[in-house]
Ligand SMILES: Cc1ncc(C[n+]2csc(CCOP(=O)(O)OP(=O)(O)O)c2C)c(N)n1
């Protein structure tokens with residue numbers, strides 16, 4: 001839990017917990033940000049209180065990223081009140097904190113559809129609103145994008161000021177520094193608001209986090225140069241004195257040096273209280289009036305602000321299920337089977353008991369990836385490097401080169417950011433880094449930004465790489481054991497978000513033979529070759545077909561690379577048709593199989609073959625089941641494909657896939 005820098009819950013805030021939908025007269029007067037210009041500063045403060053209640057109420061019905069959104073309520077009101085959006089471009093980093101922004105930007109009527117099928121995205125999205133000038137969901141892109149807008153403006157583009165709002169967790173990533181480095185030398189007018197709540201998803205790690213904490217506790221207000229003097233003059237007496245004292249400190253009168261941000265070429269203003277509307281308005285107005293180059297405003301906030309169950313919980317309600325507003329109790333259904341993440345975490349810990357060379361690396365997701373389980377037992381061998389996937393991969397490569405057995409545990413979609421490192425630092429040097437790829441396939445409410453769609457393709461095409469996909473949670477146990485034992489180069493294993501299938505679990509993982517799959521059931525003239533967790537859908541399809549008198553052979557490939565070419569040869573020799581199925585995009589496992597068949601002359605026109613993959617388009621958020629239906633990748637679609645290949649009547653096909 002973060003240190004509480006700012007006063008906690010007030011009585012007024014307390015009422016929002018027991019009265020989820022209070023009368024909101026001020027909020028009712030705001031259809032779009034332009035309406036904020038008609039409100040007094042006092043009314044803006046009232047608006048913030050109402051907005052907070054509205055967000056709590058909405059998220060209690062939808063679930064979502066509540067803590068981050070509650071932390072930026074006042075910032076959202078103040079930014080929209082001072083700047084001129086959508087002409088000015090407001091870029092939220094990650095975008096998971098944008099719910100108050102959505103309420104104020106013409107989406108209040110749909111706010112209770114957040115993250116639902118057909119509803120509002122849980123992130124900023126250009127296609128959703130003119131007030132979302134830049135989409136996000138992966139972190140640390142906001143300063144680069146905002147600098148792009150500022151530069152476009154200076155080159156005559158139809159755009160005003162650019163404002164990036166970035167969290168203390170997200171500013172740990174390399175991209176943010178690349179952007180500040182560039183912005184500092186470009187010297188263009190640009191606003192970066194650092195929303196420092198001393199929390200990432202987990203407590204933040206790293207030297208930068210410590211630096212920000214020190215900065216935050218260095219004085220009531222710490223401001224610089226002509227810009228800061230302008231701000232300072234507009235502040236009330238006590239704050240002005242604080243600012244003066246702080247400025248004397250940093251300008252050297254008392255021997256202190258400039259902040260890192262100033263060294264990078266920014267004017268630094270802060271720390272300010274990110275929940276104090278009058279202070280925020282004064283600082284933003286002064287900055288807007290005076291800035292000529294890049295400015296960083298350091299706002300201290302509390303994650304989960306104003307809702308005590310959030311403020312008091314360990315994760316500050318980073319991501320919540322639907323919940324009861326009065327108690328904060330979340331509606332979480334009892335699991336039917338162990339979650340893949342927990343199975344990975346527990347198996348890795350067991351392997352680490354046996355082998356002291358095993359270590360784990362996470363990029364700010366210890367709980368999400370399950371390495372926190374090992375962290376409790378072996379804290380010295382688990383490394384949270386912050387939101388820094390590129391570094392995580394190369395750090396793991398260094399660990400491997402140094403004789404350790406690193407498991408680099410990263411969600412499929414976030415590993416995209418470390419791709420060059422996977423190629424250049426790991427695969428090319430044949431270093432035995434074990435990639436534990438969670439959230440493979442479609443993930444549900446987070447939508448297309450978090451879909452683990454591409455890893456099979458982007459890993460299988462790399463020389464030296466071995467790629468496995470777990471069909472169920474027991475297979476995952478075997479794959480962790482196999483990866484732990486494998487030392488002949490990099491190896492990856494992927495598994496989906498959520499619960500396993502409820503299969504009996506082995507006491508201990510067995511070593512899988514590299515590049516060998518398995519036959520699950522045999523029969524008929526069609527073979528389905530499944531890679532990964534869609535095996536259960538393939539089995540459902542087979543049962544459906546069997547009920548219609550059609551037998552199907554089902555095989556689990558286990559490996560996308562190396563391919564089990566004996567198995568594929570056997571399936572093609574003994575069946576009229578072959579269908580591959582995977583929870584991944586085109587260009588993955590199916591393409592690998594096709595390449596091999598073509599290379600070995602097996603695509604001679606006699607074999608009927610289809611590859612079932614995610615389609616070549618992004619799938620909007622819904623439940624995973626609905627997303628797979630949208631993707632044409634359910635048991636019914638698989639059965640339909642079999643019937644199609646067997647020349648079934650169109651009517652039967654339609655009935656099957658409807
Ligand atoms: C590249 C990338 N890695 C990991 C994540 C997962 N993630 C989402 S939010 C978050 C923490 C962000 O912390 P901060 O920026 O401080 O925002 P806060 O939630 O505290 O408001 C993380 C690690 C991500 N979205 N993108």
Ligand SMILES: CC(=O)[C@@H](O)[C@H](O)COP(=O)(O)O
Nearest residue numbers: 094096137319368439446497
């Ligand atoms: C915003 C973000 O990137 C994370 O908070 C993500 O939503 C976590 O997803 P899981 O719930 O799958 O861990």
Ligand SMILES: [Mg+2]
Nearest residue numbers: 167168169199
């Ligand atoms: Mg934070």
